[in-house]
Amino acid sequence: MGVNSSVERPLDHVSVGIDAEVKPERGFCCCRSGDLGETDVTTASVIRQVDESTETLAVENLLHPFEDTVSQSSSSLSDCSPEESFTKVSISGRGSWHAEGGSYTSCADLAKSLCEGDAVLVWGSWLADLARSKRGAVLPRRQQLPPEAICNAADVGGGIPLLAVSYCWATAAHADPEGQQLRILGQLLDLWLSANSAHQSQSLHSPATCSQDEALRDEESKRLQATTSSLQRKDCAVLLDWCSCYQEPRFADERRSAERFLQQVGRWFAHEHTMVWMLTNSPIGAEPYSLRGWPTFERAVSLLPAGNKNVLDIGRLSLETLRVLDWPSVLQTCQAKRPPPMTPLEFQAQLKRKHVSWSLDRDLLEALYQEVYEDLIAGAVEMPLARLDWGDVEMGQLYGTLSSCTQLQRLDLARNHIGDAGAEKLAETMLNSPRLLQSLVFLDLSDNEIGDLGLCSLAGALPSLADIQSLDLDRNFIGDLGVCGLATALPRTGLRRLVLRGNEIGDGGAGELALAMPRCSNLQLVDLSENEVSDIGAERFAAALPKCDKLQRFDLARNRVGDRGALSLATALPKCKLEAFGLGGHEVGEILGGGRIGDGGAGLLASALLRCERLCKLDLSENQIGDGGTAQLAAAMPHCGQLAELDLYRNCIADPGVGRLAEAVPQCGHLDWLRLLENPVGAKGARRLAEAWEAAGKPKGRLLCQPGEKNRGLAGYAGWASWGSPVAPGEGPQVLHQGAAQESKSSSRTSL
Numbered sequence: 001m002g003v004n005s006s007v008e009r010p011l012d013h014v015s016v017g018i019d020a021e022v023k024p025e026r027g028f029c030c031c032r033s034g035d036l037g038e039t040d041v042t043t044a045s046v047i048r049q050v051d052e053s054t055e056t057l058a059v060e061n062l063l064h065p066f067e068d069t070v071s072q073s074s075s076s077l078s079d080c081s082p083e084e085s086f087t088k089v090s091i092s093g094r095g096s097w098h099a100e101g102g103s104y105t106s107c108a109d110l111a112k113s114l115c116e117g118d119a120v121l122v123w124g125s126w127l128a129d130l131a132r133s134k135r136g137a138v139l140p141r142r143q144q145l146p147p148e149a150i151c152n153a154a155d156v157g158g159g160i161p162l163l164a165v166s167y168c169w170a171t172a173a174h175a176d177p178e179g180q181q182l183r184i185l186g187q188l189l190d191l192w193l194s195a196n197s198a199h200q201s202q203s204l205h206s207p208a209t210c211s212q213d214e215a216l217r218d219e220e221s222k223r224l225q226a227t228t229s230s231l232q233r234k235d236c237a238v239l240l241d242w243c244s245c246y247q248e249p250r251f252a253d254e255r256r257s258a259e260r261f262l263q264q265v266g267r268w269f270a271h272e273h274t275m276v277w278m279l280t281n282s283p284i285g286a287e288p289y290s291l292r293g294w295p296t297f298e299r300a301v302s303l304l305p306a307g308n309k310n311v312l313d314i315g316r317l318s319l320e321t322l323r324v325l326d327w328p329s330v331l332q333t334c335q336a337k338r339p340p341p342m343t344p345l346e347f348q349a350q351l352k353r354k355h356v357s358w359s360l361d362r363d364l365l366e367a368l369y370q371e372v373y374e375d376l377i378a379g380a381v382e383m384p385l386a387r388l389d390w391g392d393v394e395m396g397q398l399y400g401t402l403s404s405c406t407q408l409q410r411l412d413l414a415r416n417h418i419g420d421a422g423a424e425k426l427a428e429t430m431l432n433s434p435r436l437l438q439s440l441v442f443l444d445l446s447d448n449e450i451g452d453l454g455l456c457s458l459a460g461a462l463p464s465l466a467d468i469q470s471l472d473l474d475r476n477f478i479g480d481l482g483v484c485g486l487a488t489a490l491p492r493t494g495l496r497r498l499v500l501r502g503n504e505i506g507d508g509g510a511g512e513l514a515l516a517m518p519r520c521s522n523l524q525l526v527d528l529s530e531n532e533v534s535d536i537g538a539e540r541f542a543a544a545l546p547k548c549d550k551l552q553r554f555d556l557a558r559n560r561v562g563d564r565g566a567l568s569l570a571t572a573l574p575k576c577k578l579e580a581f582g583l584g585g586h587e588v589g590e591i592l593g594g595g596r597i598g599d600g601g602a603g604l605l606a607s608a609l610l611r612c613e614r615l616c617k618l619d620l621s622e623n624q625i626g627d628g629g630t631a632q633l634a635a636a637m638p639h640c641g642q643l644a645e646l647d648l649y650r651n652c653i654a655d656p657g658v659g660r661l662a663e664a665v666p667q668c669g670h671l672d673w674l675r676l677l678e679n680p681v682g683a684k685g686a687r688r689l690a691e692a693w694e695a696a697g698k699p700k701g702r703l704l705c706q707p708g709e710k711n712r713g714l715a716g717y718a719g720w721a722s723w724g725s726p727v728a729p730g731e732g733p734q735v736l737h738q739g740a741a742q743e744s745k746s747s748s749r750t751s752l
Contacts (some may be wrong), residue, residue, distance in 0.1 A: 012206070105271075110274070121155075122237070125193060143246065174242075185277075188277065189238075200393075239268060241245060246261075264299050297351075304458040310331065317333060383408055392421040409440065412446075421455070422450075423448075425648075430464070438466050440468055441468060446475055452479050455473065455476075459485045471497070473499065498526050502531070505533075510531075541554070541572075627654055633646075634657075648674075649677050690703060
């Protein structure tokens with residue numbers, strides 16, 4: 001939807017010319033030197049000329065050129081220049097979409113906006129057929145679009161994917177007179193439609209068929225029924241300005257329609273459920289895509305954070321390459337990298353270096369970008385910036401963006417490449433953003449490259465975050481030094497949830513953290529799984545846990561804790577004061593999976609279970625517990641009245657131990673989940689346990705026990721410390737049950 005410096009849209013997106021004399025030719029085409037280009041008679045163009053008398057017309061007359069006095073000027077085309085002969089009227093934006101009750105995540109609101117903006121959508125299959133039909137085929141303007149090509153905008157609300165195309169106009173007379181961009185678009189649509197045929201009414205990327213708001217569910221279900229025939233087409237609706245918006249020559253009502261189109265176009269490109277294809281290879285002889293005003297705007301709003309929409313840079317491919325690729329390869333090759341969002345001032349500065357047909361276009365583009373930015377960035381409650389391949393440089397560029405956020409609560413920067421320098425820049429940004437300091441609640445920096453220095457920088461900023469509740473730093477490179485710095489800051493924060501899973505924390509850091517935890521008045525969850533804590537660190541935590549009045553979950557899975565540490569923790573468990581703040585039956589979140597606990601440690605824990613009336617979940621996976629330790633656990637289980645879930649995955653339990661568990665199962669009223677995968681269980685023991693489970697009326701599919709070692713290699717530890725925390729739906733542990741097909745594995749991760 002872009003035009004070059006001299007040939008941006010004839011209307012062009014903000015400027016409205018006056019018809020003084022209707023000609024059979026069409027408007028002017030300014031070349032790079034500023035001269036007028038040749039007219040295109042074949043497109044029924046009209047040259048709009050005005051004499052000096054038209055410059056005194058009232059504004060309302062400018063908007064209704066076919067309804068008022070027509071000038072009799074006969075000035076020639078060669079005497080006409082944009083500055084002298086074309087009177088222009090600016091078009092203002094509509095303002096905040098959120099203020100109107102609209103949403104960038106609702107398909108229903110997207111369809112409504114398309115209807116209000118008078119946008120005509122074209123079936124993707126029709127465009128693909130046109131591109132294949134004959135050599136020299138070109139796009140028709142909206143006025144000449146045949147009825148069979150038109151897709152009802154309401155179909156988008158029913159699940160038809162919307163595709164917005166950003167491209168450069170080749171001339172003012174016609175956006176693509178040689179059909180070059182049509183052929184590329186047609187080839188892409190063929191690939192998309194072919195791949196999409198296996199997924200009826202759903203695009204290949206997420207999101208596809210969107211979920212509707214609760215208040216609109218009934219209305220949308222009716223609309224969905226009305227569009228059933230459209231959905232059968234396995235098609236997409238294409239927004240392509242040459243075909244979607246009235247082009248010159250236009251009557252007064254068509255001009256007003258074009259104005260409504262321009263006022264809302266930013267919303268369509270920015271919407272979460274819009275696919276965007278950027279044809280960044282300009283036509284031969286045209287100015288580059290990167291130097292155009294409108295394409296710059298379309299790219300900027302498309303790349304603002306709004307869900308997991310696909311924005312593709314098609315310029316990375318040639319027409320020859322397209323002939324040998326499939327759609328997944330196109331997705332992988334063309335995925336556009338999202339830069340940090342530009343502030344309106346940064347966009348304004350960038351736009352000054354771009355070319356537009358009319359100077360007033362800049363004002364409109366700045367206004368439209370400001371509106372979308374305020375909705376998606378300044379007024380955002382959650383900012384999803386995960387998996388963007390960002391590093392320390394991008395963290396420095398986020399200052400303006402984060403400083404403008406007025407109510408941001410969730411900042412997700414997980415799975416990037418942020419190191420210590422980037423963490424330091426982020427800490428500086430937070431300290432220099434007063435509104436962010438007052439609003440931020442959840443910060444996710446998991447799966448990055450942050451080390452001790454970076455964590456110390458973040459720790460310095462944490463006490464200034466008034467409402468911070470959750471900090472995720474799992475799977476970084478944090479060691480004892482960084483945790484010591486964090487431990488110093490923790491008592492001065494309101495943090496409730498701290499996840500440090502999968503780092504390099506040893507006994508030194510564990511000791512400092514243990515000393516700080518009793519002074520953290522709000523701390524409810526601590527996840528230190530998959531670190532390097534041994535018995536020494538476990539003893540430090542055992543001394544601290546009874547003093548943590550509000551702690552609900554504590555995870556030491558997959559560390560180096562052995563029987564000595566198990567003894568200390570077993571002694572501490574009954575003393576933990578968790579009943580007033582427990583969730584799900586006041587469970588204790590003490591977890592010991594992945595250590596070196598054998599039968600002796602299991603026996604000690606069994607003795608502790610007799611006194612842990614509120615223990616709900618216990619993970620002893622990936623240890624060395626055999627039949628003796630299992631027998632002691634089985635004897636204690638009926639006395640732990642709230643025990644609901646027990647994980648003994650990947651130990652050394654054989655049929656004798658499984659037999660003792662089978663005897664205990666009927667006496668454990670709350671037990672409804674038991675995992676024994678990857679133990680040397682025989683067929684007889686597995687069958688006996690399954691019969692006892694069924695006889696006790698336990699839920700089907702919640703017993704995970706199969707004979708032998710058939711499940712070797714399945715994911716084990718699922719991070720139980722995350723259960724009950726704010727996680728996305730479906731991110732809890734998934735189970736494999738006896739006799740069922742192998743399902744998705746249970747290696748879920750903590751998420752905001």
